[in-house]
Amino acid sequence: MSHFLRKSLSSFLYRPTLFCCRHFSHSHPHNTTSLFSPTWLSRNSYTNGLSPTRARFWASQPAVTEPSTSDGLTVEGIISNNWTILDENDGDWKSHAAAIAQSITLIKRRLQWKKLKVRLNMLSVQLNKEDLWDDPVRAGKINREHGSLLGKMKEVNGLERELLEHIEMIKLAREENHEELELESMKALLNMRRNAKEKEIEALLSEEHDSCSCYIEVQAGAGGTESMDWASMIMQMYKSWAQQRGYKVTVMEEMPGEVAGIKRATIKVDGEFAFGYAKSEIGVHRLVRISPFDSNKRRHTSFAAVAVIPNLGDQSSSVQINESDLRIERFRASGAGGQHVNTTESAVKITHIPTGVTATCQNERSQHQNKASAMAVLQSRLNQLEMARQAQLNSQHTQSLTDITWGSQIRSYVLHPYRMVKDLRTNYEVSDADSVLEGDLDGFIMSYLSASLDKNEDDA
Amino acid sequence: MKLTLTNHTFSTLLNSSFINLRRPFCSASLLSSSAPISVKPQVPIFLRPPIYSAKLSDLKKWHNWAKSVASSIGSSFVQSDNGPDSEILCRELKWFVEDVVEDKHWLFSEMGDGDERVKMRADLEELYCLWKQRIEERKPFQYVVGCEHWKDLVLSVEEGVLIPRPETELIVDLVSDLVSKNEDLRRGVWADLGTGSGALAIGIGRVLGNGGKVIASDLSPVAVAVAAYNVQRYCLQNKVELREGSWLEPLKDMEGKLAGLVSNPPYIPSTDIAGLQAEVGKHEPRVALDGGVDGMDALLHLCDGADLMLKPGGFFAFETNGEKQCRELVDYMKSNRSASLCNLEIIADFAGIQRFVIGFHR
Numbered sequence: 001m002s003h004f005l006r007k008s009l010s011s012f013l014y015r016p017t018l019f020c021c022r023h024f025s026h027s028h029p030h031n032t033t034s035l036f037s038p039t040w041l042s043r044n045s046y047t048n049g050l051s052p053t054r055a056r057f058w059a060s061q062p063a064v065t066e067p068s069t070s071d072g073l074t075v076e077g078i079i080s081n082n083w084t085i086l087d088e089n090d091g092d093w094k095s096h097a098a099a100i101a102q103s104i105t106l107i108k109r110r111l112q113w114k115k116l117k118v119r120l121n122m123l124s125v126q127l128n129k130e131d132l133w134d135d136p137v138r139a140g141k142i143n144r145e146h147g148s149l150l151g152k153m154k155e156v157n158g159l160e161r162e163l164l165e166h167i168e169m170i171k172l173a174r175e176e177n178h179e180e181l182e183l184e185s186m187k188a189l190l191n192m193r194r195n196a197k198e199k200e201i202e203a204l205l206s207e208e209h210d211s212c213s214c215y216i217e218v219q220a221g222a223g224g225t226e227s228m229d230w231a232s233m234i235m236q237m238y239k240s241w242a243q244q245r246g247y248k249v250t251v252m253e254e255m256p257g258e259v260a261g262i263k264r265a266t267i268k269v270d271g272e273f274a275f276g277y278a279k280s281e282i283g284v285h286r287l288v289r290i291s292p293f294d295s296n297k298r299r300h301t302s303f304a305a306v307a308v309i310p311n312l313g314d315q316s317s318s319v320q321i322n323e324s325d326l327r328i329e330r331f332r333a334s335g336a337g338g339q340h341v342n343t344t345e346s347a348v349k350i351t352h353i354p355t356g357v358t359a360t361c362q363n364e365r366s367q368h369q370n371k372a373s374a375m376a377v378l379q380s381r382l383n384q385l386e387m388a389r390q391a392q393l394n395s396q397h398t399q400s401l402t403d404i405t406w407g408s409q410i411r412s413y414v415l416h417p418y419r420m421v422k423d424l425r426t427n428y429e430v431s432d433a434d435s436v437l438e439g440d441l442d443g444f445i446m447s448y449l450s451a452s453l454d455k456n457e458d459d460a
Numbered sequence: 461m462k463l464t465l466t467n468h469t470f471s472t473l474l475n476s477s478f479i480n481l482r483r484p485f486c487s488a489s490l491l492s493s494s495a496p497i498s499v500k501p502q503v504p505i506f507l508r509p510p511i512y513s514a515k516l517s518d519l520k521k522w523h524n525w526a527k528s529v530a531s532s533i534g535s536s537f538v539q540s541d542n543g544p545d546s547e548i549l550c551r552e553l554k555w556f557v558e559d560v561v562e563d564k565h566w567l568f569s570e571m572g573d574g575d576e577r578v579k580m581r582a583d584l585e586e587l588y589c590l591w592k593q594r595i596e597e598r599k600p601f602q603y604v605v606g607c608e609h610w611k612d613l614v615l616s617v618e619e620g621v622l623i624p625r626p627e628t629e630l631i632v633d634l635v636s637d638l639v640s641k642n643e644d645l646r647r648g649v650w651a652d653l654g655t656g657s658g659a660l661a662i663g664i665g666r667v668l669g670n671g672g673k674v675i676a677s678d679l680s681p682v683a684v685a686v687a688a689y690n691v692q693r694y695c696l697q698n699k700v701e702l703r704e705g706s707w708l709e710p711l712k713d714m715e716g717k718l719a720g721l722v723s724n725p726p727y728i729p730s731t732d733i734a735g736l737q738a739e740v741g742k743h744e745p746r747v748a749l750d751g752g753v754d755g756m757d758a759l760l761h762l763c764d765g766a767d768l769m770l771k772p773g774g775f776f777a778f779e780t781n782g783e784k785q786c787r788e789l790v791d792y793m794k795s796n797r798s799a800s801l802c803n804l805e806i807i808a809d810f811a812g813i814q815r816f817v818i819g820f821h822r
Contacts, residue, residue, distance in 0.1 A: 256547060256550065330626075330811070335542060336782060336813075337627060338625060338627050338727075338779065338781065338815065339622070339625065339726070339727065339728055339740070339748075339749050339781075340732075340736060341737065341740070342600050342623055342625075342737065342739040342744065343548065344544070344548060344552050344602075345551075362551075364609070365609035366608075366609035366610055366626065367629065367810075368609075368610075368612055368626075369609065
């Protein structure tokens with residue numbers, strides 16, 4: 001029944017030009033090394049056997065026209081309607097639709113949509129030139145890129161069409177009082193909402209090392225015990241955040257403060273996309289509160305710096321380290337050593353002499369393990385350094401990597417006289433400071449990640 | 461892939477050391493089928509079943525108490541006998557909790573009302589008692605938890621057995637380098653005299669090839685029992701054989717046959733024993749520390765052993781008290797054993813102290 005309705009619908013849903021493009025959606029070559037390559041798109045495989053004549057034929061068609069419902073609703077229209085987005089469970093169709101439209105918009109931003117369209121048009125022009133195949137290598141390249149970009153565009157347009165189709169279906173079902181169909185379409189819409197959310201996150205986290213595990217380092221700023229306490233609160237916040245996300249947390253290094261808190265600490269966060277999310281936290285975090293360490297109950301401002309380094313593990317991009325470039329120092333109690341001394345202190349400090357980069361590990365229970373862990377940290381730091389170097393060479397690289405110098409203040413946590421946590425980059429703010437300090441950071445992270453996309457688009 | 465051997469080695473080390481930490485290598489039933497051992501070794505806390513439980517709030521109460529006790533020490537132990545300071549003690553407390561509590565996530569969680577129960581491998585009362593012993597009696601941390609992490613191994617230790625020192629790890633590295641280039645020595649019979657917890661024997665047993673084995677001897681029945689337990693945990697029963705007895709005595713059948721001889725014998729001069737930090741002097745077995753008037757008694761005996769037991773081309777490595785003993789030992793060998801021992805070398809430990817004497821049999 002519903003199947004029949006769906007079929008009849010499609011006849012008035014789309015303009016003919018759309019169909020024209022749709023027929024070829026299975027036959028575009030796929031280029032994995034393209035400028036825009038969010039992971040979700042690489043899942044589609046396009047067959048790579050396009051003949052030159054055919055390429056010329058379809059490249060001459062107008063690329064894609066913006067889809068809309070029979071009553072003229074478009075995805076952009078949904079966004080501008082500003083429908084309230086409710087929780088998945090108690091959402092009505094407008095809420096779902098708005099959420100999906102938001103995801104689609106974000107994915108488009110990630111793809112640098114406008115730029116993609118311009119590039120696609122340019123490639124189409126190239127493909128239509130008569131002498132294209134005089135240089136088969138270049139032609140192949142153009143052909144592949146064109147196919148890849150077109151594929152991406154089609155996937156997004158596919159999402160848009162699917163959304164509008166669901167909406168149309170729900171409206172139709174309501175008009176005809178067809179409950180079963182309405183229910184089914186709502187279900188489909190909800191499914192799509194979840195799917196789109198997933199694709200949105202994947203699109204957000206599609207930079208080179210986003211999927212990696214990472215190290216998070218926190219260092220107390222000037223200001224003695226109060227800021228050391230702040231550093232340990234921040235570290236606790238990340239531990240909780242990571243655990244709530246299901247990541248495995250390992251303390252690598254911890255220098256406790258004399259009275260309370262920590263001077264510095266490093267944790268390892270293991271899990272998919274740990275770096276992609278945590279990189280949003282790089283920078284200086286500021287706390288304002290009545291210090292519990294001040295007998296006069298005065299208000300204090302303290303700072304803690306956060307660095308996040310991807311753990312590239314065994315990936316091929318690891319920097320090669322020569323053993324002869326390393327100075328390995330082991331901390332031992334002074335004196336005779338050997339049988340004279342029984343200490344559980346077995347810290348290891350490794351210095352990479354050519355760069356001066358060091359790594360220390362003291363939390364493992366044998367020197368052997370401390371050395372192995374310190375080596376892993378050193379490897380990551382050198383990789384990070386190399387990434388930063390390459391980022392400077394390649395101006396297209398993202399902002400976050402060069403910010404590792406801990407220069408800028410990114411977020412303010414005020415516990416007195418009012419309670420508020422505010423991100424200074426995105427202006428995202430939350431008044432429940434306690435929940436943030438208990439690890440509820442995703443709002444900040446997501447808003448930062450999508451804001452970074454805006455920035456990239458502006459730069460583009 | 462541009463991976464270097466170095467990177468690869470490190471990641472392998474990392475993996476293996478993380479994986480090996482908690483898992484017993486053999487089932488416990490294997491322990492009963494071993495050679496006649498009169499002493500029953502203690503099971504380290506981290507290998508005991510989590511049959512106890514405590515309310516989270518009670519456990520936190522203990523933890524706070526233990527932490528405050530540790531913090532109150534400050535640097536007073538450092539000043540009195542170069543013992544541990546608060547920072548070290550607090551870190552030990554963290555490891556203690558890791559060994560005792562089955563799911564250590566409670567450490568991070570600020571959630572929960574404290575009524576939930578935490579599974580543990582030791583009774584809460586025992587925890588109070590053990591930490592008191594650690595602080596008040598200066599019982600070594602390794603005896604408190606019953607194990608020491610040494611190289612990538614976790615070795616069971618208890619009172620009566622010397623806790624292996626990180627310096628000694630270097631002997632295994634030296635042997636590992638040597639046998640990787642020498643097939644004959646890799647397949648030969650090695651001996652570790654005064655094995656204690658079995659650390660050297662197990663470390664070497666793991667780098668020997670097919671046919672290679674280690675005979676580990678110790679005078680102390682407790683040491684032999686603990687070493688046997690450790691050997692079984694690493695499933696090296698076929699590679700490491702334990703013999704009870706003093707130095708060369710249990711190896712009479714091996715004269716002129718050994719591919720290698722290693723030892724970390726007692727080498728502290730008797731007069732120095734009284735000044736040792738409390739963890740060592742008051743708790744570790746004197747027989748494993750006291751090397752006689754000048755600390756050289758056992759070392760000189762071992763020189764004779766190297767002469768007698770090693771086959772041509774065989775290797776030896778002994779740990780000493782430092783530069784003075786190294787020199788005296790080399791002098792002794794040069795003037796009395798130069799017909800049999802050669803290529804003598806003094807090797808420094810990681811702190812730069814001349815620690816080991818190594819050489820070969822002609």
